[in-house]
Amino acid sequence: MLRLKSEEEPTDEEAMVRFQQGDAGAFDLLLLRHSAGVLRFIMKMIRVQNAQAEDLLQEVFLKVIEGRKKYNSNRKFTTWLYTIARNHCIDYLRIEEHRRHASLDAPLSDEENDSPVILDIVRSVERNQEEKAIDKETHALLNMAIVGLREEYKEVFLLREIEELSLNEIAEIAGVPLSTVKSRLRYAYRDIREIFIKAGYFDKEQRVKEV
Amino acid sequence: MDCKRFEELLIDFIENELDSSEMQAVKKHLSICSYCSREVEEYKEIRRMLDEEIPFKLSSEALAKLSKAARDEVERDKTPFWKRWFYSPILVPVLSSALALFLWVSYGKDNLDLFSRGKNTYSTEVMAKKNPAAQEPNLPIAGEMALEDLELGQGRILSKKPSPVIPKGSGVKGGIEAAAPALAPSEELPAKELKETDKTSDNKAEAFTGSVESKHMNEPALEPPTQKEFVKREVLRERQSEEKIVEGSREDKQRIKEEELYSNLGGFYQNKLDLALKQQREGNCEASIKTNEELLKTSPPPPNSVIEKAYLSLAECYEKRGDWERAILNYQNLQKAAFEQARFVEDKIEGIRQKADLFKAKELESGSAEQNQKTE
Numbered sequence: 001m002l003r004l005k006s007e008e009e010p011t012d013e014e015a016m017v018r019f020q021q022g023d024a025g026a027f028d029l030l031l032l033r034h035s036a037g038v039l040r041f042i043m044k045m046i047r048v049q050n051a052q053a054e055d056l057l058q059e060v061f062l063k064v065i066e067g068r069k070k071y072n073s074n075r076k077f078t079t080w081l082y083t084i085a086r087n088h089c090i091d092y093l094r095i096e097e098h099r100r101h102a103s104l105d106a107p108l109s110d111e112e113n114d115s116p117v118i119l120d121i122v123r124s125v126e127r128n129q130e131e132k133a134i135d136k137e138t139h140a141l142l143n144m145a146i147v148g149l150r151e152e153y154k155e156v157f158l159l160r161e162i163e164e165l166s167l168n169e170i171a172e173i174a175g176v177p178l179s180t181v182k183s184r185l186r187y188a189y190r191d192i193r194e195i196f197i198k199a200g201y202f203d204k205e206q207r208v209k210e211v
Numbered sequence: 212m213d214c215k216r217f218e219e220l221l222i223d224f225i226e227n228e229l230d231s232s233e234m235q236a237v238k239k240h241l242s243i244c245s246y247c248s249r250e251v252e253e254y255k256e257i258r259r260m261l262d263e264e265i266p267f268k269l270s271s272e273a274l275a276k277l278s279k280a281a282r283d284e285v286e287r288d289k290t291p292f293w294k295r296w297f298y299s300p301i302l303v304p305v306l307s308s309a310l311a312l313f314l315w316v317s318y319g320k321d322n323l324d325l326f327s328r329g330k331n332t333y334s335t336e337v338m339a340k341k342n343p344a345a346q347e348p349n350l351p352i353a354g355e356m357a358l359e360d361l362e363l364g365q366g367r368i369l370s371k372k373p374s375p376v377i378p379k380g381s382g383v384k385g386g387i388e389a390a391a392p393a394l395a396p397s398e399e400l401p402a403k404e405l406k407e408t409d410k411t412s413d414n415k416a417e418a419f420t421g422s423v424e425s426k427h428m429n430e431p432a433l434e435p436p437t438q439k440e441f442v443k444r445e446v447l448r449e450r451q452s453e454e455k456i457v458e459g460s461r462e463d464k465q466r467i468k469e470e471e472l473y474s475n476l477g478g479f480y481q482n483k484l485d486l487a488l489k490q491q492r493e494g495n496c497e498a499s500i501k502t503n504e505e506l507l508k509t510s511p512p513p514p515n516s517v518i519e520k521a522y523l524s525l526a527e528c529y530e531k532r533g534d535w536e537r538a539i540l541n542y543q544n545l546q547k548a549a550f551e552q553a554r555f556v557e558d559k560i561e562g563i564r565q566k567a568d569l570f571k572a573k574e575l576e577s578g579s580a581e582q583n584q585k586t587e
Binding site for chain 1: 260
């Protein structure tokens with residue numbers, strides 16, 4: 001996930017400033033760099049169909065376009081971008097709250113109606129335990145574990161582990177102290193790990209804490 | 212270090228944010244605690260899985276759409292404010308209503324005033340419909356003036372000095388045109404001067420209209436210029452205006468003619484009204500009524516300001532004479548002509564009605580008294 005930048009390529013912040021000054025090409029650069037990440041963040045934050053996630057992503061970037069004058073170049077661009085994305089997701093979730101009832105029996109991803117539910121995954125993981133390969137089932141399990149996280153944990157986890165923002169950035173985006181970000185991240189890991197243990201992906205034995 | 216403390220430092224450890232002493236302690240704990248070391252391993256495993264996460268790809272349509280949106284926004288920003296405003300859809304209604312307001316303010320007062328009599332006759336259409344005489348002035352004859360007079364004069368003048376220009380229009384017009392140079396040397400003089408020269412022109416007129424014009428001599432010295440003179444002036448003006456507007460459109464010609472006509476007739480109306488008011492003051496109700504009625508019958512109708520005063524004068528005269536019905540009728544006419552006077556007029560009419568009732572009662576009394584006397 002490391003972003004390699006050649007020396008002549010502008011940083012996100014430089015590109016954004018250029019866009020503010022009327023360089024539409026600079027926006028294209030930002031779009032190419034970050035659209036996939038923001039789309040992934042949206043899709044994991046909200047379980048929506050691909051097309052719907054794309055719509056949400058477009059709305060996020062339209063907000064970037066419309067609000068480009070509000071961007072302060074002293075701030076990291078990703079912080080600003082993900083703040084917009086995160087707030088947009090939260091707004092969406094508030095509206096769609098009544099529709100969203102995450103349950104264990106719910107399909108893992110909406111684009112595949114015949115996708116395996118958690119119990120199938122648990123079984124299949126048990127079968128393929130030895131291989132420990134990152135196969136389709138493992139991915140589905142991870143995905144499901146993330147999706148099932150509490151909202152506050154999830155956003156922190158996604159921003160840190162998938163979008164690779166710094167903890168300070170996340171604190172700014174989520175509007176909470178750094179210590180809270182750290183504890184939320186820890187809880188997120190704990191919850192995911194528990195799913196993996198439950199699924200038999202991690203060994204169940206010798207799980208006794210030394211106090 | 213125990214497992215609880217390690218839990219607290221776990222994230223910092225993964226993030227590699229621990230200072231060296233803390234790092235030492237954590238490493239020491241991990242070496243002896245299989246639970247915690249396992250936990251770290253598992254976290255690293257999760258991270259490894261996440262790293263293999265295939266990034267979602269945005270459709271090229273969506274990318275193109277966003278890119279275009281950015282370009283449009285930038286373009287919109289580059290266009291100056293006035294230009295953006297100029298092309299904005301709000302401009303059309305705003306401008307058109309402003310134009311309508313402007314037209315109403317500048318012309319509406321005279322032309323669109325449908326409530327008051329007289330004023331609306333300034334509009335071209337109404338003038339053309341109501342008054343075909345606007346082009347061929349054929350003013351109603353003011354008492355002593357008769358069409359024959361003009362024709363008589365015309366005949367003589369024509370026989371003496373035929374006009375080289377054959378004027379279009381009626382015979383009257385032609386005659387006047389021919390007569391004009393001889394009769395009205397003061398065509399450019401303002402109304403006041405004309406009043407002063409009235410007598411002389413009357414005298415001149417007498418030279419060829421003889422007996423008919425002699426009536427004029429009996430009239431008071433302050434008599435307004437006769438219609439004949441106005442017609443003469445007006446025809447001259449008309450000729451001038453015709454020359455002026457050769458290139459102009461027909462409508463323009465018509466309009467200019469009307470305007471010229473009015474500028475001439477304005478003086479005539481005012482003089483006529485002055486005469487009527489003077490006669491009223493002198494107590495000559497009969498003459499005043501006559502003058503006023505002539506004035507009101509004039510075509511084209513006089514302006515509203517004149518009409519109002521004429522009606523008032525008429526009403527007062529009739530009232531004085533005890534002709535209640537006609538007095539009321541004229542007050543009502545005044546009311547129609549001048550809405551703002553409605554209150555005053557209503558009071559007046561009420562006053563007249565009371566007067567009339569009183570008068571009738573008195574008549575009845577005297578009548579019955581006479582009868583009583585007779586029977587006795």
